[in-house]
Amino acid sequence: MASGLLAPGLLAFALSACVDKADLPRPVAQGDAAEGLAIIREVGCAACHKIPGVAWPEGRSGGGLAGFGAKPLIAGRLPNQSDVLVQWLIDAPSLDPGTAMPPMPLTRDQARDVAAYLYTLDED
Numbered sequence: 001m002a003s004g005l006l007a008p009g010l011l012a013f014a015l016s017a018c019v020d021k022a023d024l025p026r027p028v029a030q031g032d033a034a035e036g037l038a039i040i041r042e043v044g045c046a047a048c049h050k051i052p053g054v055a056w057p058e059g060r061s062g063g064g065l066a067g068f069g070a071k072p073l074i075a076g077r078l079p080n081q082s083d084v085l086v087q088w089l090i091d092a093p094s095l096d097p098g099t100a101m102p103p104m105p106l107t108r109d110q111a112r113d114v115a116a117y118l119y120t121l122d123e124d
């Protein structure tokens with residue numbers, strides 16, 4: 001679907017994302033980080049990720065999310081920008097069909113809240 005339109009632009013973006021300060025993540029305007037943490041607990045992101053603020057479980061398959069807010073790229077290959085992250089959280093395979101991160105049952109508003117929380121995780 002949208003991936004056909006998005007992918008070339010994202011690829012160019014990812015390739016040019018060699019840490020220009022202007023591309024660093026910034027807080028998600030409409031997101032509520034506290035609500036995001038509650039949603040993260042509810043939908044079970046921690047089954048696959050170790051996430052600061054979530055005591056249990058500490059899943060390993062998706063890697064830890066500590067420090068994610070300070071990373072220039074999502075999964076090492078997509079620009080870490082709020083709109084891309086929101087799409088990643090809802091339907092990661094739409095951005096990268098090969099990814100092992102499954103689509104998650106989030107509305108766009110919920111994904112914005114989750115993204116806002118992830119952007120508070122800027123320390124390892």
Ligand code: HEC
Pocket residue numbers: 040043044045046047048049061062063064065068071073074075076089098099100101102104114118
């Ligand atoms: C079934 C396991 C699974 C679940 C559930 C899951 N993820 Fe993931 N996630 C992964 C995997 C695997 C990757 C690595 C993807 C890749 O590299 O292609 C990933 C990657 C990510 C990344 C990129 C991390 C980085 O260091 O760049 C973020 C952010 C993320 N997930 C957030 C979430 C959030 C938030 C939730 C809950 C809404 C969630 N994930 C649910 C498996 C999962």
